[in-house]
Amino acid sequence: MRSAMSEEIAPRPPQLLRGRRMLTCADCGWVHYAMTATEKADGDRALERYNLTPAERVAYESAFHQCLRCESPVSEFRDACESDLARAANHLVTPVLIDDV
Numbered sequence: 001m002r003s004a005m006s007e008e009i010a011p012r013p014p015q016l017l018r019g020r021r022m023l024t025c026a027d028c029g030w031v032h033y034a035m036t037a038t039e040k041a042d043g044d045r046a047l048e049r050y051n052l053t054p055a056e057r058v059a060y061e062s063a064f065h066q067c068l069r070c071e072s073p074v075s076e077f078r079d080a081c082e083s084d085l086a087r088a089a090n091h092l093v094t095p096v097l098i099d100d101v
Contacts, residue, residue: 022080022088023096025067031080031088032067035095040064064097074098 021034052060065074074096080088 022085022093023074023077023098024080024084025070025072026076026078027072028067028070029084029087030067030069030094031084031091032077032094032096034098035064037097039095040097064095066096068094 023032023034024030025032047060066072067074067077077096077098
């Protein structure tokens with residue numbers, strides 16, 4: 001028998017990112033995708049139950065505005081080119097929140 005809690009934390013299948021804006025960190029080459037405001041809001045709602053401290057909230061928010069590999073700011077990203085996408089194929093691609101999506 002599955003509990004409601006186990007269903008909440010059950011792993012989701014990988015999300016395909018077709019038609020999404022893909023960005024590359026100019027410093028380290030890590031590929032990210034531009035998340036939507038709706039996706040960000042969904043993630044925020046899921047975190048509400050944890051009652052993050054102000055410091056934890058800052059860390060959470062900053063993760064969406066920088067490279068998760070080298071911490072370069074999103075302002076230094078560039079649109080991903082074919083070679084970036086080829087290198088990232090079948091690898092984890094992390095979200096970033098940018099203003100002009």
